[in-house]
Amino acid sequence: MQDKEYSRREALRGAGMSGVGMALAMGASMPGLPVHAAGGEGAGKQWFELELMPDPILNQVLLFYLGAAWQKMSDIGECLETASRVDGADPYSWSREWQTTARRLVRTAGESRKGGHPISAGEADMRAANYFIAALHRHPDPWAHEVAALTREAEQAYRRALQDLPLGAEPVAIPYETTKLPGYFFAAPRKKRERAPLVIAFNGRDAWAEQCKYIAEAANARGMHCLIFDGPGQGKVIRLQGLPFRPDWENVVRPVVDFAVRMPGVDPNRIALMGLSMGGALAPRAAAFEHRLKLCIANPGVLNWRDVIRRFFEEALGSDMLALAERNPAAFDRRMKDVMANTPLIAWGVTDSMWKHGVRTPSALIADMNRYRAEDVVDRIRCRTLVMDGEMDEFSQARALFEKLRCPKDFILFTREETAMLHNQVGALAVSTQRSFDWIEAHI
Template sequence: MFSYFPDNYMWSSAVNLALMAGGQIGQIDRWLAPVRDTKADSEAWTRAWDSMAEEQERQAVQDLEKGYRLSASVRFLRASTYHLTGERQTPPGPAKMHSYTSALSAFEKSIALNSANVERVEVNSPDGILPGYLIPSGRDSPSPVVVFYNGFDVTKEILYAIIGDEFAKRNIACLVIDTPGTGEPLRLRNVPSRPDYEVPTSAIVDYLETRPGIDSSRIGLLGISLGGYYSPRSAAFEPRIKACVAWGAMWDYGATWQKRWDTSSKMTSVPFWQLPWVMGTKTMEEALTRAKAFSLVGILQHLKQPLLIIHGEHDSAVSVEDAKTAYDNAGSLDKQLRLFSVEEGGSEHVGVDDPDPGRQLIVDWFGLRLGTTKTI
């Protein structure tokens, strides 16, 4: 992995994720270089990413004054990504909320200016409104759709920046959406995550069945990082999901976090305070207990739909053994475990070191399973 901060895995992984979502290394280096060789300071980190984002926003306004709408849209999208990259490592409080709301504002401006007809949607669920963005397939006839779930600490805006129009190129719509424990529900309404993710998933499928441009008989589900728990768990109990991808395997999330806590691991992409925040508990001990319910043990044999698991051989967050165990236990007849090696790239968590091969595999795999592309 590109280690911009050689002695700080967490910050280096954040830089890689920003690049995965369309960040530019020259822009990133211009603002992070002053903090690169200093003691880790979360406030300096947040200021650097916000300043980076604000520079893009100023340039977007200048583009608009010249009539360059699409250029401005790209800059606003990148500003959103930069705000969110800093926000991920910032503890709850005014600074975090400032970064987050600034990201939402920049993203809305980007969507308003682009030509992709992306639509903000709101799904009613037992956890309240689940907001998302529906990226159309571009087809006149009803099209299949893939629902794209966040992991532990990203948001629908980052998902959009990661996936862009890749599904549309395969005549598939895509819904990037904030669900319990992520994005707006967590940050604006304090809605924690839940282990029974089939509950929000069923609400989302109910909504998609009302959409005239969606072929609700062909719904796929994709989850990244902790989404590699959310998506297989959901598909195991929601038969209306027709194909499932885990972009980063999960097996026993509670055991994974307990090991991190017991060893004071430095190889995590997020600070430890995030677990109680996402789990909705007051203490780390309570969070570790609650996390035990986030396990696919005894669950995956119920999964019958086509399944693709993508994992890196050098994943420092979740072991290769967990990926193999998840694959072995899945009840799907059509299942594949794709391990990316160090030599070929994409070997880190969710392939953040070289994401595009995994990204292209995922969308092509869905194209075949949802019937929009054909084998040669």
């Protein structure tokens, strides 16, 4: 444990890198790699330190998309070639180059489909969908008109892929308040009238429902259905419906479970809820109030998302800045305006977070983050809970969550040896899937 804590501190230290740490927390929490890995003096470059992109956050995001090759949502050559065209001096270059690659694959898919090759068409469209999502992962202007258009292109490519590929999946619209949440139901092979368990999965700040395909396929291969969805603040919901994050995630999960238990073939007594990245904070919060769940999986376990964000702010700017935000919000906003003007990476991260949380100022963002805490409610969780952690996961509060739980509980620590020690086991989805689904199979 001492080595793990050391690595987390060292990841945010060093020459001029603390601001990158804050940008990591505010605007890139999904890949979440340490900026500098822990190691002895003179230690060699770590396998995940790509150093191919103009800033460390984009290196981390690139690794995430390289890792998607395991679920056939990317190809390594396509990712590296796209990355090689990105101009670090142009903030729109990342988005533009991924769009170029995505549209080339859409054309490829169309040619294959026209030639009577639906599998090839579906595989090309599946990668195209993911590359459109990549184009939006680091878009400099979330309010730009093209954001909605790119979102629709991603969704359309994914839906075409589902039609062509033998995945047994269909788009669904989940009733939620006065609107509907977009999702996909992956049905497990089953006998007529047979009911099967269901895994409900969702991501956090940055990844979309579509990128949970590997979870759905793992569930189906083990005889379970899977429902993946975007909630407020996520994926298509923030970009097309304008709904920001909310801390009371039980009010998101409850209508999803209501919808799920009415799906044909779903066993209402065997439902698992899995949250990834920031979802590792939202899933336990939901499970504290939604008692129809049999299992809950937090990857990684997070007790208070508020404290994750505050820690990165303190590392980057000092505790005095946080105190200023609470004492004098207007003065804090003026200071942050200067910081953001001089540090484009922080400007992007803070802007992206304000948009996803539906606030207009950095001080309002800090105030909103104060609502994202679950320490007072997680002792209400009744279902068996799996808390996942990684030796170098910068966003994990897994031990703190685990100790607060009063329900049946288990803990998985991913290690350097198995190359799964990073946030959400990026680059090691095979190991992540094997260990998490072994647990699900044993307890569902």
